[in-house]
Amino acid sequence: MTTLPFFPPDLFEQDRQALLDIVHEHGTGPSQKFILGERTAALEEALKASTGAKHMIACGSATGALELCVRALGIGPGDEVVVPAFCCQPVASAVINIGATPVFADVDPWTMVMDPEQVPSLITERTRALMPAHIFSIMADMPGFVELGKRYGIPVIEDSAVAEGAVLDGVPAGRWGDLGVFSFFQVKAFGTAGEGGMVLTDDDELAEVVRMLRNHGQDGRTRFTHHRIGQNSRFDEILASFQLHRLPSFPDRLERRARIADYYTERFAPLADRGVLAPPAGRDGRCYYVYSLLVKRREDLRAYLSERQIGTHVYYPVPLPLQPAFSPWAAEGRSWPNAEQVSARNLGIPIWPHLTDGDVEFIADSVCEFFE
Known part of the structure; x- marks a missing residue:
């Protein structure tokens, strides 16, 4: 576990x-x-x-x-x-x-x-x-x-x-x-x-x-x-x-999530030239239900974090129109290149509000260390 x-x-x-x-x-x-x-x-x-x-x-x-x-x-x-x-x-x-x-x-x-x-x-x-x-x-x-x-x-x-x-x-x-x-x-x-x-x-x-x-x-x-x-x-x-x-207590939990996200985004900004894209910085229009990176070497990073006992999550690995259930409604000849790209690259990392500051720092350190 x-x-x-x-x-x-x-x-x-x-x-x-x-x-x-x-x-x-x-x-x-x-x-x-x-x-x-x-x-x-x-x-x-x-x-x-x-x-x-x-x-x-x-x-x-x-x-x-x-x-x-x-x-x-x-x-x-x-x-x-x-x-x-x-x-x-x-x-x-x-x-x-x-x-x-x-x-x-x-x-x-x-x-x-x-x-x-x-x-x-x-x-x-x-x-x-x-x-x-x-x-x-x-x-x-x-x-x-x-x-x-x-x-x-x-x-x-x-x-x-x-x-x-x-x-x-x-x-x-x-x-x-x-x-x-x-x-x-x-x-x-x-x-x-x-x-x-x-x-x-x-x-x-x-x-x-x-x-x-x-x-x-x-x-x-x-x-x-x-x-x-x-x-x-x-x-x-x-x-x-x-x-x-x-x-x-909901506003306090939201604020905690936002602070964790602020910290992650600042820490991950230098990784942009290494194939890691953090969400846009700021608070306006942000919800931070999940903090999801876009990572070119997603599976490698995911395996590394797993070794350090940090859970991750990949969302929607296949875009909806390419799913068996929905492909009959996908317009013939159309493509969704951005959807396919983010399906292949997104990786969520923990952002739950009762993470300690030490937990958050350890997660960010682990991501950064993988690319060093």
Whole structure:
């Protein structure tokens, strides 16, 4: 077992007793309501206050949240949604699952996020949404995508699954698009002891539709009256309580991640001429859910760090349009050279907030020593 794993097994160790108390409280409480109750509503209100969003709709996962967004926009068979070629698979599966077609756009070769300059050539009369996604440390160029959305009259779904707490040009992640998405998956920056997600929007009509869709098409007022064909993507009351417990300390955890990233980026800057590219420096538009380098000798460095008991992680080693599941939707004759390059070169190193300063220095020293 690695001494410094990429994702540590003790993410919630300091919250262990609080979680046990919460489970007991709900399990012995008089209401016995375990989904979409008062605590879920309280979490939605708390995140509305912290982000400024008009509506927050908690749901079962961020994957489910993306599908709720696509469905809420009325997208279906024959429609197209522009998505990144290098990303987690739900950006494509959420589109395919409702019968629409993902159109894969190449990414920026440094930041690894979908490149807005690649998008205009992909827009057709069938395009119904743009779905940029924030990746690892970097928010996508949301001003660019918002401008494209306005120019072509196309809604923007902002996949902020990894970026809760990040801010770009004074606007929180999730607030740029017509709809936004957060993830509470265990290892995310605001992860929980299980699954969960959130849809953000300032649009009253979209919010009403999403709320119905997450609960079998019911409006929450009259049970067993179904206004739409919905799904079960409801949020858990125990996890809502747990997230409310952890919310006050979330800014401190984000700041710790950002400080670690600042240190890494400074240490790795001299390695640029040796085939190592660190994320762009700075705090604006940064999320630091994962700190991922681009490394030409990735497998060699990974083996070296493993020998020193430092865990690493390779994300998305094959771009989405080249995956067996998604290749039927990949346009014939198209290529995604930047996506292929970052798939072959990205290497994540530990950035979890309870790393000690000594741990962080040891990790940075190890990376630098490999290239000396």
